[in-house]
Amino acid sequence: MKGAHLFRQAFNAFFKHWGAYTILILFMNILLAELIIPIMTWLASLILKYNRIPFISYTNIGMLLKNKPLALLELILLLLLILTLVFYQFSFTFQGVEQIRRNQRQNLLALARDSFINLKSLRPSGYTPT
Numbered sequence: 001m002k003g004a005h006l007f008r009q010a011f012n013a014f015f016k017h018w019g020a021y022t023i024l025i026l027f028m029n030i031l032l033a034e035l036i037i038p039i040m041t042w043l044a045s046l047i048l049k050y051n052r053i054p055f056i057s058y059t060n061i062g063m064l065l066k067n068k069p070l071a072l073l074e075l076i077l078l079l080l081l082i083l084t085l086v087f088y089q090f091s092f093t094f095q096g097v098e099q100i101r102r103n104q105r106q107n108l109l110a111l112a113r114d115s116f117i118n119l120k121s122l123r124p125s126g127y128t129p130t
Helices: 002-016 018-050 061-067 069-101 108-121
Strands: none
Touching: 002 018, 018 069, 018 108, 061 069, 069 108
16 A cells, blocks of 8 residues: 555656656757767777778677777777766766756756766766765
8 A cells, every 4th residue: 555655656746747857858868869879889980990890799809809909998998988978877867857856956057067077976996976
């Protein structure tokens, strides 16, 4: 019975602010689909093109390690950039949902700035809140 009450409460809270949630998620999805993913795809293809690597698979990873270590390093750096952007996306979405829940609405640019500031807390050993 308690679970049904919590579900109803969450359901009502969502529909009370459904427009703000929709704008938050749509903004992030459009940013990813129209800007971030094309840039990351272009960077990956640029790395492969300039290092004359036709494709990457488990069959040519040995060749990359032996003959193209710089290309492998570039691809690893690109992977780290992508992981940082995933953290940023999570931070942006989580902070946006929290602000909507607490009725502390900021504009999307202020939310983006705050999420960027959160990148300072990103450490290789793990996330530590500031």
